[in-house]
Amino acid sequence: MKVKIPLKLAGVIGVDRSYIKKINQGIRRPSLKTAGKIIEAMAGAVSLEDLRPDIVNQVHELTISKKEME
Numbered sequence: 001m002k003v004k005i006p007l008k009l010a011g012v013i014g015v016d017r018s019y020i021k022k023i024n025q026g027i028r029r030p031s032l033k034t035a036g037k038i039i040e041a042m043a044g045a046v047s048l049e050d051l052r053p054d055i056v057n058q059v060h061e062l063t064i065s066k067k068e069m070e
Contacts, residue, residue: 003046005038013037029054 004024010017015034022028030038035051049056 003042003050005042005046009038009041012041023051 005020007017007020010020013034014037019028023030030051032052032055035048038051039046039048
């Protein structure tokens with residue numbers, strides 16, 4: 001991950017500091033919900049692609065499909 005998540009955000013987003021450390025070290029990946037909280041708390045300084053590159057294409061495809069259905 002290019003951007004490190006500050007440990008002080010743990011309390012803001014409701015997770016333990018050790019969890020943030022593991023995300024920063026690449027040991028853990030945040031859930032989509034937690035990734036959203038991190039992105040919001042960091043005011044966009046980190047993206048879904050930074051946090052969950054494994055699912056960013058799936059989310060993009062779902063968003064496109066949903067718009068096509070409207």
